Amino acid sequence: MANLELLFSIAPVLNIQLVLSGLFVGAIFALAAYGLALVWGVMNVKNLAQGELVIMGGYIAWWLSIDVPVWIGIPAMDFRLFWIDFLPISVPAVAFLEFMKPAIHPILGLPVAMVVMFGFGWVIFKLIICRVIDKDLFTSLLATFGLALVIQQLLNLAFGPEVQIAESGFAIRSFFGGMVTVADIKFICLVLAGILAVVVVTFMKYSRMGQAIRATAQDPRAARVMGIDTERVYAFTFSLNAAICGAAGALISMVWVIQPFYGMAHSIRAFVIVTAAGLGNLPGVIIAGLGLGVAEFYSGFILGAVLQQFTVVGLLVLVLGVRQIQQSRHRQPVR
Amino acid sequence: MAERGASPLIAVGRWVHGLDPNMRRIVLYGCILAAGISAPFVFEAYTFAIAVLWVMILFALTWDILGGQMGYNSLGNIAFFGIGMYICAIVQIGLYYDVALYTAHDGAVNIHYTPEQYFTGLALGIVAGGLGAMAFAVVFGLIVFGLRGPYFAIGTLGVALAAPELIGAWDYVGGGGGISLPNYPGGPDERSRLFYYLCLIFAFATFGFLKWLYSTRFGLAINAIRDDEEKAEGMGLHTMRYKMIGWSIAAFFLGLSGAVFGNMIGFIEPLEVAFPTVTFGIFMIVMCLMGGKGTLWGPVIGATLFHTIKEVTWAHMLGWQWVALGVLIIVTVVFFQQGIVGWLKNAFPEWYGITVDEAVSAESDADIAARLTRSEAAE
Numbered sequence: 001m002a003n004l005e006l007l008f009s010i011a012p013v014l015n016i017q018l019v020l021s022g023l024f025v026g027a028i029f030a031l032a033a034y035g036l037a038l039v040w041g042v043m044n045v046k047n048l049a050q051g052e053l054v055i056m057g058g059y060i061a062w063w064l065s066i067d068v069p070v071w072i073g074i075p076a077m078d079f080r081l082f083w084i085d086f087l088p089i090s091v092p093a094v095a096f097l098e099f100m101k102p103a104i105h106p107i108l109g110l111p112v113a114m115v116v117m118f119g120f121g122w123v124i125f126k127l128i129i130c131r132v133i134d135k136d137l138f139t140s141l142l143a144t145f146g147l148a149l150v151i152q153q154l155l156n157l158a159f160g161p162e163v164q165i166a167e168s169g170f171a172i173r174s175f176f177g178g179m180v181t182v183a184d185i186k187f188i189c190l191v192l193a194g195i196l197a198v199v200v201v202t203f204m205k206y207s208r209m210g211q212a213i214r215a216t217a218q219d220p221r222a223a224r225v226m227g228i229d230t231e232r233v234y235a236f237t238f239s240l241n242a243a244i245c246g247a248a249g250a251l252i253s254m255v256w257v258i259q260p261f262y263g264m265a266h267s268i269r270a271f272v273i274v275t276a277a278g279l280g281n282l283p284g285v286i287i288a289g290l291g292l293g294v295a296e297f298y299s300g301f302i303l304g305a306v307l308q309q310f311t312v313v314g315l316l317v318l319v320l321g322v323r324q325i326q327q328s329r330h331r332q333p334v335r
Numbered sequence: 336m337a338e339r340g341a342s343p344l345i346a347v348g349r350w351v352h353g354l355d356p357n358m359r360r361i362v363l364y365g366c367i368l369a370a371g372i373s374a375p376f377v378f379e380a381y382t383f384a385i386a387v388l389w390v391m392i393l394f395a396l397t398w399d400i401l402g403g404q405m406g407y408n409s410l411g412n413i414a415f416f417g418i419g420m421y422i423c424a425i426v427q428i429g430l431y432y433d434v435a436l437y438t439a440h441d442g443a444v445n446i447h448y449t450p451e452q453y454f455t456g457l458a459l460g461i462v463a464g465g466l467g468a469m470a471f472a473v474v475f476g477l478i479v480f481g482l483r484g485p486y487f488a489i490g491t492l493g494v495a496l497a498a499p500e501l502i503g504a505w506d507y508v509g510g511g512g513g514i515s516l517p518n519y520p521g522g523p524d525e526r527s528r529l530f531y532y533l534c535l536i537f538a539f540a541t542f543g544f545l546k547w548l549y550s551t552r553f554g555l556a557i558n559a560i561r562d563d564e565e566k567a568e569g570m571g572l573h574t575m576r577y578k579m580i581g582w583s584i585a586a587f588f589l590g591l592s593g594a595v596f597g598n599m600i601g602f603i604e605p606l607e608v609a610f611p612t613v614t615f616g617i618f619m620i621v622m623c624l625m626g627g628k629g630t631l632w633g634p635v636i637g638a639t640l641f642h643t644i645k646e647v648t649w650a651h652m653l654g655w656q657w658v659a660l661g662v663l664i665i666v667t668v669v670f671f672q673q674g675i676v677g678w679l680k681n682a683f684p685e686w687y688g689i690t691v692d693e694a695v696s697a698e699s700d701a702d703i704a705a706r707l708t709r710s711e712a713a714e
Binding site: 132 | 665
């Protein structure tokens with residue numbers, strides 16, 4: 001609790017630092033949560049692999065941004081060996097890729113991550129998601145949980161369990177005599193997240209596909225009658241979600257850290273935000289996302305880093321509890 | 336039929352089939368019990384693995400109370416396992432020492448328990464673990480039972496993920512560093528056998544209790560909640576009470592197993608041993624789905640199959656075992672959700688006493704035809 005005193009009487013300017021840091025990551029949380037709400041609203045699939053998609057996008061941007069071959073000298077040697085055993089051709093292919101791969105700045109890696117993740121989302125949809133849409137609610141949760149396990153373990157095998165940051169190489173500014181430091185890249189990422197959100201919302205509102213997605217969300221049967229290929233809409237929605245997650249991950253890799261097992265926390269965050277805001281409530285998602293980011297940084301500072309994770313899950317339980325009380329008011333017996 | 340009876344297995348099968356149902360049941364349980372009791376002597380090197388198998392069966396059975404029979408899919412039942420484990424440890428140590436002092440010295444303080452002290456502590460600890468987990472179930476139940484469907488699953492997952500974080504930050508019980516439990520006052524073989532039999536007894540007790548429970552009104556009530564909770568409430572069932580009792584029962588047995596498991600390992604810490612949400616917490620669901628949820632035998636069969644496959648293949652997969660586990664979850668959930676017992680029920684309904692009375696169905700067809708003719712004639 002010593003930090004509490006520090007925050008409110010000794011150095012109140014630290015509050016600005018915490019709020020800013022919270023807002024920067026919160027904007028990215030909101031992005032991933034919007035993707036979750038999209039998939040949830042359109043095809044009623046609760047994607048527990050949301051965080052893993054985010055982390056995967058982060059790894060794509062990070063991998064593109066480094067210029068040393070990563071797969072050498074990392075404990076994931078058996079990953080390479082696996083491919084050497086089963087696919088002899090992959091040895092020169094991987095070597096070529098590692099040799100030729102230019103170091104792309106992570107900001108330029110962001111669109112690449114989006115495109116790759118869009119394709120990945122399409123494959124995942126065709127393999128798994130399209131089979132769970134019409135099943136009961138728990139099926140989609142558990143199937144995507146299995147998917148999350150697979151993705152995080154593959155990332156761990158490929159890149160190792162170390163915490164990674166995609167270095168942007170931009171300057172760090174300090175304010176208030178060094179009490180508050182903000183990296184330029186964080187501002188840039190905040191702007192990028194904003195632009196991305198505007199693009200996605202515009203797309204949903206005005207493009208033909210966006211209109212088809214909204215129509216399918218409202219009434220899939222009527223949409224089919226009107227000639228919309230709902231199966232394609234579903235596939236596109238999930239891929240779009242994966243692409244949004246990929247972008248969020250690329251941003252996270254620049255402003256925060258990525259690690260193969262951090263995905264679950266991102267999934268929980270997305271669920272907290274969506275549950276707090278409700279489906280189809282874009283301003284709510286943005287406010288909840290920013291609020292969650294700030295809350296997390298405050299609790300991390302006041303209670304210690306040990307309890308930062310706890311804050312996320314604690315907030316989830318709290319939000320669900322509050323929702324439940326709200327709903328129980330509607331469930332009064334008829335008099 | 337006679338020409339297929341060559342193999343001795345089929346001969347045994349026919350003999351079992353010829354027995355009357357009660358006798359058949361006694362033979363089956365007797366065989367399993369005999370195998371369970373003799374296992375630590377016959378397969379001495381695998382005592383621990385088989386003990387874990389009994390714990391797994393208990394896991395799958397307790398998950399099925401809510402997940403299968405009541406339709407409330409919890410992702411966080413493992414929390415009670417860890418709570419039972421920690422309560423047992425606190426009771427065992429706290430009876431004779433100051434827990435905070437014990438954990439602060441982190442094993443440097445060399446403590447000796449007389450056999451009497453040890454066994455008193457263990458017995459009280461196990462009982463306290465079960466009852467404590469039950470008490471926590473009631474508290475959690477108040478928070479999560481208003482939630483339906485996916486919210487319930489996510490809420491319970493949240494509880495299970497929050498528990499190790501909280502315990503890891505609590506220095507009284509050793510925080511993230513964990514506690515080592517009192518040393519067993521006896522030889523290692525004796526120790527492993529004692530905990531093996533405790534696991535065996537608890538698994539059997541769970542099975543027997545649930546078998547009785549599902550045959551009572553309670554079983555019907557929780558099935559009604561699964562089929563349609565609103566209607567069940569409308570019929571005058573106090574659904575909240577049933578949900579609470581069901582969860583408390585699951586928590587009680589999970590707490591017992593956690594208390595025993597912690598002592599069997601000898602050292603407990605929050606993330607890997609006490610609250611292994613991503614391993615045991617998910618295993619229990621996968622085992623249940625594999626065997627067939629909503630049935631008494633499904634969890635047992637699923638747990639046995641899963642644990643055997645896991646023990647045989649796990650060590651040979653060099654880091655790929657988790658990927659395999661994820662794929663297994665996806666395949667089970669997406670393609671084989673009815674499970675082994677559910678599939679058997681579909682394929683061989685006559686084994687489960689579901690028969691089609693040819694006479695009745697033929698008659699009703701004739702009735703329909705007659706009615707159709709009559710209505711046509713009326714027009």
